[in-house]
Amino acid sequence: MERIHVELGERSYPIYIGNSVLSDGELLARHLADRRILIVTNETVGPLYLAALVKQLSAICEVESVTLPDGEQYKTLEQLDTIFSHLLKATYGRDSLIIALGGGVIGDMTGFAAACYQRGVDFVQIPTTLLSQVDSSVGGKTAVNHALGKNMVGAFYQPQAVFIDVNSLNTLPERELSAGLAEVIKYGIIWDQVFFDWLENNVEGLLALEPSAMTYAIKRCCEIKAEVVSLDETEQSVRALLNLGHTFGHAIEAEMGYGNWLHGEAVAAGMVQASYVSNALGRLSDQQLQRIVSLIAACNLPTKGPKQMQPEHYLPHMKRDKKSVQGAIRLILPAGIGKAELRSDISQEVMIAAIEAAGTQS
Structure with missing residues (x-):
């Protein structure tokens, strides 16, 4: 297991990199135990990793999920509202935590939702594509696209942690x-x-x-x-x-x-x-x-x-x-x-x- 520290004062957080991060119950519990959690994923990643992650987390917290369509064309305010609607209908509070399980689109949208919901709730990145693992999951850039420009509606909002499981790349096209x-x-x-x-x-x-x-x-x-x-x-x-x-x-x-x-x-x-x-x-x-x-x-x-x-x-x-x-x-x-x-x-x-x-x- 490799660990990197992002130094940002009170907003600092760790990045974990390894071959079996998603099955490391002790590591996940260290950051996620006793929280009410919503996992945001998409139709491609969900069938591959969602059930295993829910199984790991169910032993330590209350967990639900929402699945969005897959693709850059769905990185929109409309799909962002799907996340907000689930949070509101299920009465998630400010002490909740949102997990982004997917690539850069899911990470950006989930982070932006976390930045906005009740003026800010915690979130964690679990990137499953190489692009998101090396870039978009780290640094707190969150956004959705607009017809007139990419990532033009967003916020800087840092995650609580980033969990990178290198084995997830085995299913990457x-x-x-x-x-x-x-x-x-x-x-x-x-x-x-x-x-x-x-x-x-x-x-x-x-x-x-x-x-x-x-x-x-x-x-x-x-x-x-x-x-x-x-x-x-x-x-x-x-x-x-x-x-x-x-x-x-x-x-x-x-x-x-x-x-x-x-x-x-x-x-x-x-x-x-x-x-x-x-x-x-x-x-x-x-x-x-x-x-x-x-x-x-x-x-x-x-x-x-x-x-x-x-x-x-x-x-x-x-x-x-x-x-x-x-x-x-x-x-x-x-x-x-x-x-x-x-x-x-x-x-x-x-x-x-x-x-x-x-x-x-x-």
Whole structure:
């Protein structure tokens, strides 16, 4: 069992990473005993893990569940109201606790519900996808999507704990696994060159779900995320670097319709496009650009944008990005491998040229 501490003063919490976390009754009891608990899951994850988790928790607390549809297209205020309605009809109080059992969509929605219900109740993250394990379950970003922008309605709200069971990845479809690896690669590009080097040498092990490789990758990502969040909880400065590729990627998701491109797929193409911007500015060498593109491609991820999107289609979405200030698009750009920078002085002409240079799918 690996344990990482997210240092946020009174909002600090642990992250547990292991191969049998969901069957560790003693660990779960330490955080969840004697609580009234609602588990929020979806139609895909529920049949796999809900019954076993309920069995574990029933011995130590009162537990119910609510199951939502699966997919980014259901990350909406309408589905959020399903959670609120269950809490209200069952008269859950402010001393209740909500568990997010699922991927990033379930984690984001459950966290936002917890932040809002009776002005805030406790919640715990049990992420079951690689993307949610290495990124969205840690750091307290919670939100739902709006038709005009991804994650535009939400709150910063930290969980009480994060339980990561690496064995849950054994049921993850290959496409979802690759989507999660996009966020793993991101940490190497923005923060840790040694980790990036390690990823280049361990792609096959990660795609094969080798336990030692996967556990190390998840642990290293969580360590970096915990360090960054501890420095900047509400994304006023350094935490923005975690959004490498997301400004371009969110534009792809919004333009193509949520769920048609997985979040990690859109971020992968977005990281390539951001890297082309850096290359044009002389901040990223041709060799470094090629290493980034090659690693993303080796993880079975797209390195080009959708063929249906022209470069000018990106800009309206990018202007609505949460990092934009007074209409100026702010981009996270690689400044080599292992470091990144936030820039708001990039012309639209340079952005469009970079999107064109990265190319579109045939």
